[in-house]
Amino acid sequence: MGALPVVVVGAGPSGLAAAARLVERGLEPLVLESGPRAGAAVAQWRHVRLFSPWSELVDPAGRRLLDTAGWAPPPADDHPTGAEWAARYLAPLAAALGDRVRFGARVVGVARRGRDRLVAEGRDREPLTVHVETAAGEERITARAVLDASGTWGTPNPLGGDGLPALGERAAADRIAYRVPDLAAEARRYAGGRVAVAGSGHSALTALVALADLAERHPGTRVTWLLRRGAAGTAFGGGAADQLPARGALGVAARAAVEAGRVTVVTGFRTVSVTRVDEGVVLESEDGRRLGPVDEVVALTGFRPDLSWLSEIRLDLDPASQAPAALAPLIDPNVHSCGTVPPHGAEELRQPEPDFYLVGMKSYGRAPTFLALTGYEQVRSVVAEIAGDHGAARRVELTLPGTGVCGGAGVFDAEPAATGGCCGTPAAVELAAPGPRP
CATH class of the missing domain: 3.50.50.60 (FAD/NAD(P)-binding domain)
Known part of the structure; x- marks a missing residue:
């Protein structure tokens, strides 16, 4: 399977960083993007300015590839909008990767060649197959590994408080x-x-x-x-x-x-x-x-991963967050959101399906507070693992900027008490709920 490409689903920040890492490792990436351009999802929130400065938004491998193309980096301390991030970094990086990036290619399924989800015999000896829809029709691509970096932008959570659309929500x-x-x-x-x-x-x-x-x-x-x-x-x-x-x-x-x-x-x-x-x-x-x-x-109640096209892939996901089971305890919003996510990479992201990984924002499932730095370190480790450099894959270093609070989306009625952990809890601001408007 060594001659087969590594398929990366999604030409967003994590997906393009994975492709740049694969190129550096001498592996052939194939990035499949359903949208018409790199960073298609980022461009949809073009008007929003990022919290992170440029210095934290450019992947090191992506920077090295761009440098060979004469890229002029933006000021490191500036904070770009989504439109600027897409136009000044993601689009040039996709261009530098050339025909390794295909647009208008929607992945509708991933499976093990010749074996549905139930069949175990010989599963680790067969490549993965990626089923794609394009303007020209259907296509099946054989891959040595698949990195799902498709994100969660396309599946926002509904307004309904129980996770399902409220009655009448669709009609309105x-x-x-x-x-x-x-x-x-x-x-x-x-x-x-x-x-x-x-x-x-x-x-x-x-x-x-x-x-x-x-x-x-x-x-x-x-x-x-x-x-x-x-x-x-x-x-x-x-x-x-x-x-x-x-x-x-x-x-x-x-x-x-x-x-x-x-x-x-x-x-x-x-x-x-x-x-x-x-x-x-x-x-x-x-x-x-x-x-x-x-x-x-x-x-604006968050996002969730679209797992519908992974029905034939064997996944081990946390039942609450829908993040990889080994990663979920590190990012559980019921515990904290203070940015103190321990270093993690291929070991936490691997799935029971050999050579299949969830990376980038999709790896967090429904958990919030994902930063580009996290995705870049994830794909560095995963690509090292695919390349057989297991030592580099295990040497994961990631220090995320803390939010200054503990207690995340899992908070129900009460604010969490300070535990002496990563940070203290600021005093609550009591704001009474007004009665219904006439």
Whole structure:
């Protein structure tokens, strides 16, 4: 199987970094990207500025490959937008990889040649087959290994508080956005209206700050923040304690918007239904509270991996997070979100299916707070393992910038108590839930 390519699914940051590492190891990568360009998913949040500076967004192997092509690196301390990251780094890197990257190639299945999931005999002696749909038709590619770096962008979590779409959520789809709004392009949709933002992560904070600024320019705009948890508390992040200053500043700005009255906070609201009315939509929580009508809903409740096309691959995933079972305890949001993820690589990412790995954001399953640095170190280790350099694969070093708080998406009603671990818990900010709007 040594002459076969290593197939990488997805031409995003982790996928292209994997391809650059494979080239350095003398292995032939084939990157399959369903979109029309490198970083197609990144380009869809083009208006959002990253927390990480350029120095943490360029993979070392990718940088070496680009240097041979005369690439001019951006200033190391600048923080690019998604559009800038895609245009100034991901697109040039894909170009440097040449025909090793194929666009418009959607992977619809991966299997072991001649064997479905049930068959064990000879499984480790057969290559993997990758089933692809293109504009020209169907294709089957034989691979010595597969790295799934397809990410989670295409499968956002629903608004419903139990992980399933709320009643009426699909019928109200034209009133619900599942991405951070681009207010430069969509200001008319939100200006002067009643907007509900659901979610407690960094995407929700980004949307709240942008909408609060919009409300200053358009005084009729009303913004309500819906939190499933019982208190805002650590949702604002670690502020000055965050080791990524731009991320800490976002939480500070969101807190200021709340304290200034530009954002109204409703806690303990777990949506069970969305009802269309003449004036917009009304949201109902499982405890019977009703909010609305509102004109627009921005549901930023996280993402989940699409595992549908891996039905014939033997996977060992955590039942809660859907991350690789060996990695899951290290990133469990029920325990922490402080960035203290221990070093991990091929050993934690390997699956029962030989030579198949989940890498990049998809490796985190439903867990939040994934950084580009994590993906770059993951693929360095995995590629070393595929190349037979087991020592290099085990020598994993990764130090992530902490958020300055402990306690993640698993928080239900109570804020976690400080345990003396990676960080302390800031004092909770008590914000009462208002009654329903008339």
